[in-house]
Amino acid sequence: MLPYLTGRLLALVPVLLVVAVVVFLLIHLTPGDPARVLLGQDATPEQVQTLRHALGLDRPLVAQFVLWLGRALRGDLGLSFFQHVPVTGDILQHSTPTIMLSLMAISVALLIGIPAGVISAIFRNSWLDQGSLALAMLGAAVPSFWLGLSLIVLFAVNLGWLPSSGYRAPAEGLGVSLRYLLLPALALGLPNSSLIIRFTRSSLLDVVANDYIRTARAKGVGERTVIFHHALRNALVPILTVVGLTFAALMGGAVVTETVFSLPGIGQLVVSSVLRRDYPVIQGVILMVATLYVLINLLVDLLYFLIDPRVKY
Amino acid sequence: MRSRKVLESALILPVVAALAGSLVFSTSAAPRRGGALRVAEIGEPLTLDTVATTADLTSIITLPIFEELFTFDAGWRIEPLLAESYARSPDGRTYTFALRKNVPFHNGKEMTADDVVASLERWGKVSPRGASVYKKVESTTAVDKYTVALKLKEPFAPLLSFIALPNGAAAIMPKEVVDSTGSGPLKQYIGTGPYKFAEWIPDRHVKLVRFDNYAARPEAPNGYAGRREALADEVFFYPVSQVATRIAGVQSGDYDLADGINQDAYAQLAKDPRVTPGLIKPGTFLTFFINKKQGIMTNEKLRQAVEVALDMQPIMKATFGNPELYSLGPSIYPQGTPWYTTAGSEMYNLHDAARAKQLMQEGGYTGEPVRWLTTQQYDYMFKSTVVAAAQLQHVGFKVDMQVLEWAGVLDHRAKPADYDLFTTSHGFVPDPALITVFNSAYPGWWDSPEKNKLFDEFNQTADPAARIRFWPRLQALLYTQAPLVRPGEFYGVVLASKALEGFRPSYWLIVWNLPAVK
Numbered sequence: 023m024l025p026y027l028t029g030r031l032l033a034l035v036p037v038l039l040v041v042a043v044v045v046f047l048l049i050h051l052t053p054g055d056p057a058r059v060l061l062g063q064d065a066t067p068e069q070v071q072t073l074r075h076a077l078g079l080d081r082p083l084v085a086q087f088v089l090w091l092g093r094a095l096r097g098d099l100g101l102s103f104f105q106h107v108p109v110t111g112d113i114l115q116h117s118t119p120t121i122m123l124s125l126m127a128i129s130v131a132l133l134i135g136i137p138a139g140v141i142s143a144i145f146r147n148s149w150l151d152q153g154s155l156a157l158a159m160l161g162a163a164v165p166s167f168w169l170g171l172s173l174i175v176l177f178a179v180n181l182g183w184l185p186s187s188g189y190r191a192p193a194e195g196l197g198v199s200l201r202y203l204l205l206p207a208l209a210l211g212l213p214n215s216s217l218i219i220r221f222t223r224s225s226l227l228d229v230v231a232n233d234y235i236r237t238a239r240a241k242g243v244g245e246r247t248v249i250f251h252h253a254l255r256n257a258l259v260p261i262l263t264v265v266g267l268t269f270a271a272l273m274g275g276a277v278v279t280e281t282v283f284s285l286p287g288i289g290q291l292v293v294s295s296v297l298r299r300d301y302p303v304i305q306g307v308i309l310m311v312a313t314l315y316v317l318i319n320l321l322v323d324l325l326y327f328l329i330d331p332r333v334k335y
Numbered sequence: 336m337r338s339r340k341v342l343e344s345a346l347i348l349p350v351v352a353a354l355a356g357s358l359v360f361s362t363s364a365a366p367r368r369g370g371a372l373r374v375a376e377i378g379e380p381l382t383l384d385t386v387a388t389t390a391d392l393t394s395i396i397t398l399p400i401f402e403e404l405f406t407f408d409a410g411w412r413i414e415p416l417l418a419e420s421y422a423r424s425p426d427g428r429t430y431t432f433a434l435r436k437n438v439p440f441h442n443g444k445e446m447t448a449d450d451v452v453a454s455l456e457r458w459g460k461v462s463p464r465g466a467s468v469y470k471k472v473e474s475t476t477a478v479d480k481y482t483v484a485l486k487l488k489e490p491f492a493p494l495l496s497f498i499a500l501p502n503g504a505a506a507i508m509p510k511e512v513v514d515s516t517g518s519g520p521l522k523q524y525i526g527t528g529p530y531k532f533a534e535w536i537p538d539r540h541v542k543l544v545r546f547d548n549y550a551a552r553p554e555a556p557n558g559y560a561g562r563r564e565a566l567a568d569e570v571f572f573y574p575v576s577q578v579a580t581r582i583a584g585v586q587s588g589d590y591d592l593a594d595g596i597n598q599d600a601y602a603q604l605a606k607d608p609r610v611t612p613g614l615i616k617p618g619t620f621l622t623f624f625i626n627k628k629q630g631i632m633t634n635e636k637l638r639q640a641v642e643v644a645l646d647m648q649p650i651m652k653a654t655f656g657n658p659e660l661y662s663l664g665p666s667i668y669p670q671g672t673p674w675y676t677t678a679g680s681e682m683y684n685l686h687d688a689a690r691a692k693q694l695m696q697e698g699g700y701t702g703e704p705v706r707w708l709t710t711q712q713y714d715y716m717f718k719s720t721v722v723a724a725a726q727l728q729h730v731g732f733k734v735d736m737q738v739l740e741w742a743g744v745l746d747h748r749a750k751p752a753d754y755d756l757f758t759t760s761h762g763f764v765p766d767p768a769l770i771t772v773f774n775s776a777y778p779g780w781w782d783s784p785e786k787n788k789l790f791d792e793f794n795q796t797a798d799p800a801a802r803i804r805f806w807p808r809l810q811a812l813l814y815t816q817a818p819l820v821r822p823g824e825f826y827g828v829v830l831a832s833k834a835l836e837g838f839r840p841s842y843w844l845i846v847w848n849l850p851a852v853k
Contacts, residue, residue: 054742060381060520062388063745063759064463064503066776069387072461076519104381105537106522112537171579178587186587187580188573189539284575286538294538294576297712298381299742 023327026335030320034313041312042094045305046087049296055079056103056299077103090305099309100302104295109306112291119189119203120287123210123279124272126203130211131218131268136261138215139222144249146227154219161216170209170282177205187284206283210276214268221264225257232256258329266322273318274311366837370851371569374844375581377595379538379574384521386454387461389503391762395594395844396541396572399565400441401506401526404432404451405499409558411672411765413495416552416560417446417507417527419481427490427797434481438550440509441531448477453510455485455498461518464503467774468494490795492802496766501559501843529565529847543570556848558841567851582830585610591835591852594844596828597714598660604830611831613840614660617669617763618824621651621719624759624772625819628780629751631705636698638817639682641756643694644730645723646686647822654718654825661825667770667810669824674767678807679814684822691730704735708748708757712741716758719822748778760825763842767806768794772818781818 057073058065074080078089093100099109107115134157142154178186185202192199229235230253238248277289288307295303326333376395382388385397406416415421419433438446452475459469473486487494498505512523524532529551530543545565554561573590575581581593582600586609596604596612604612625632625641632638647663655661665683668674705727709720717738724734737754739747747753757778764770773790775782789809796802813819831838834852839845 052743053746054740055746058745058749059742060388062381062390062463062503064389064771064777065387066463066466067749069461069463069466072518073520102537104379106520106535107537115536116538171583174580174583174587178589179583182587186583186589187575187577188584188589282577282580284573284577284580286536286574290538290576294379297740297742 023335027320027324030323034316037316038309038312042091042305042309043087045308046083046090049299049301049304050083050086054299056301059298060104090302094309099306102295102303103300104298105300105303109302112303113288113306113310116286116288116291118191119285120273120276120280120289122192122199123203123206123276123285123287124269126200126207127210127214127272127276128265128269130207131215132265134211135215135218136222139219139261140226140249140254142219142223143226143230151223154223158216158219161213161219164213166209166213166276167278167282169212170206170279173205173209174282187282189285203285206276206279206285209282210272210279214272217264217268218261221261222257225260226253229253229257255329259326262322262325262329266318266325270315270318273314366564366566366848367850367853368566368568370567370853371571372567372592372846372849372851373571373573373590374846375575375584375590375593376572377574377578377581378576380541380572382520383524383532383535383541384461385501385504386458386465386506387503387520389463391502391843394502394504397504397506397524397526398501398528398843399530399543399563399570399846400524400528400532401501401504401508402528403499403501403505403507404434405495406501406559407499407765408560411558413499414554414557414560416499417451421495423797427492427795428487430485430487430494431478432483432485434483435550436481438527439548440527441525441546442509443548444509446507446509446527447480448483450510450513451483451507452477453513454507455483455505457513457516458505462503462505464497464500464769465505468497490797492794492797492799493766493768496764496769500765500769502762529563530570533569538574540574541572543572544568559845563847565847566849567846570846582610585830585832588832588834588852591832592838592844593830594827596830598655598657598825598828601657601660601828604828609833611833611838613829613831613838615827615829615840615842617672617842618662618826619760619762620667620824621654621715621822622759622761622772623720623723623820623822624748624757624779625817626751626755626757626779627782627818630755631700631703632755634698635816636694637700639815640691640694640698640700640730641727641732642682642814642817642820643685643687644691644732645684645726645820645822647684650719650722650726651823651825653722654715659826660828661823663823665814667767667813667821673803674806676807676810678811682814682817686726688730695731700732702733704733705756706735706737706754708737708739708744708754710739710741710744710758713760715760715825720758723822751780767809772813773809779818781816783816786812786816786818 057070061069061073102109102112105112138154142151145151174186177184184205188202190198190202235248235253238252277293280287280290292307327335376392380392380396381390382393383397385393385401402417404418405413408414417435419435422431440446455475458465471488471491473488476484478484506526508525512525529546529549531546533542533544535541545568551562556562578597584590585593601612604610625638627633651661651663665677665680666675707720707724709716711717720736724736727734744757748757771777772781789812793805793809796805829840832852837849
């Protein structure tokens, strides 16, 4: 097990190196100059040059990359051009809303997805099943942008139950923080529940068709125990894959939801830093997201090991 | 019992009197202090260094923090702010500014001539506005503790307008802050304004708090001039990039003000009982800048062909919709301002295809692509370009419309080999000398000998009345040489909560003299 884990962790290094080089080249070769964006339309060429020099942008590309890499290996991702804070701190600060939103959204998705999927499987082809599948299809089809705005109009503007947008840090009160994240979590969780509903349903149906389930029933084991203790546990593996991938995607930052609800999360950070060419932030964030993807995949693989005794590393 | 009744009436009387008294006092003029103003802005500011950038968002957020020597009143006339008075030498080359005394900075230090000199010199280096002024400046000196002398190489009549503009601003800050900043952007925001900078949490908010020792001017408020009072304890600027979310936030009471509302929402919001949309006048004008340094448009006949071919009404209507939100007309400045003139109107909005084709022939157009830069990041830039490009195709131009990100447009428009036209807008500026097209270094590069001669003469005419009479000649030249085409002007929309009392839309948002919502 340990060699397996070490091997997987070491594989991070070449992945991140490739990502870093590709991102660096992409952003430097794309037209657009952070100095000109920062100074605005009317800046003179001399002023732009002065700022470029101050930001180190007039050095040769290789020199800039090597300098950045050297600092990055020591944990220093540099200073944001625009937000006057260190990139590491910036990313961490933006991670909190994204982590909280992702956890809430995945909870919503699971709370809707798993029960709906189980009911669908147990009452296959009944109206409950059809209804559940229709819900899944609706969730997959509805644009999250529209869903978010509709939730705002209904719950914030018309009913006044929840705030319309914005974010409050947990330090200002966990309850307050969760209130601001409830609508975005719904907007994000609902569409993501669709895949979970379908995977739970099909996975459970596959498992229930097996002989050992027939044996358990023949032995007289109660239906509830058959489903929840025997069947569901075995059905979990594919469901877990979906949940893991969904969570990784959520952690990458749900840009649309964050923009609609004005949440200062990672997705929003990536988009705005790309638009204004904040090179250090772009590189830092993409590196972080890549790392997260690899680690979450690793975590999911390790969870298989815990759930399925047949899996050995 | 009798004694109890007496006791009761003895108690009731003073209570009633107190209530009556408080009623009288509460209807008196004292404005309500306290609370927080919450403003939803179009996004995160790129910087808070209001000297180094002309981004309006930065100007808006820092307007309560920094002050300049002069400012503008509601009619865009110059009024003193940090200066007490000024004198100009008869040859127009030396300005002497007498500073107000006992004006504290947010760090407690008193503003003196040394601070003003340092701030002006930094402005001359890092501000696009300041740099164009300081090309003509010989020296800036502190004559004594409260007097500054600015010597010019030649008379420059718009000097005070440049100094007063809170955009690319000659913001006055302590000498120590200027010295420690060096060549990069500001990292400390210390001014003299009614609010001081408290914190900037990226992507969450910029927070300002009342500056208790603010030295207000005595005159009644008039535009940006006169008395500024910090009524709200705090002001929050939130970056809310989705306009629908900004609107919903004001409707639900989460924000008091929302900036940058899309024009097509105006009619519907006017009917909403929870909110009040306001139009920001004077407007911003739409511009199609033409490259005069390189490419086919260096030929004046072809530029005139573009000017003559365009039909402004469809361009403006398609872009802005509601006719309340835009206006056509050849005058760059609206009626009511001293700079209103119809000079050059014989070349405005002709939509004459025959004449355009004639000009194209005279200009020797043989089907070369006309490269036009625009962006979808600013909706109005995209829409107006689409319509105008179609109109040009109609008269026979081959238009190559290149839709880029705004950062890409900024990049390419600085390179003469890359384009022929680009779309942008131009904010209202209190003095025509501030219009970017007159600056030969600005993309488009209008550098003709006629323009340079007229523009220099315009700026050296010290007498304000004579200058106003001179302006039509410049506007006429603009229509003849067509360095840009100006279809018309449009008005920004700002949304206020109905619960917010006393709010007036202004070109850059004014948050002082404004009580917070109860």
